[in-house]
Amino acid sequence: MEAGQYMESELVYTDAVLVTFIAGKYVPGDTVDILYRHGATAEACSSAGWSAYSVPFTSLGYVQARIESTL
Secondary structure, eight states: OOTTOEEEOOOEEOOSOEEOOOOOOOSTTOOEEEEEEEESSHHHHHHSOOEEOOSOEEOOSEEEEEEEEOO
């Protein structure tokens, strides 16, 4: 990813489960921040703020992920 770029996933219905993100590395030197938001409804998830991912979390029902270039 180039500096300043990001990608967002679609909203995913997960129910109340433990969510773990695993980041792969495709190009040497590329680093990204993983962010997520979740909510009990699709609307609540879409309007929630982004949180930095550091440890697994229990979803409220819907989850969306975002990766941002740190270059």
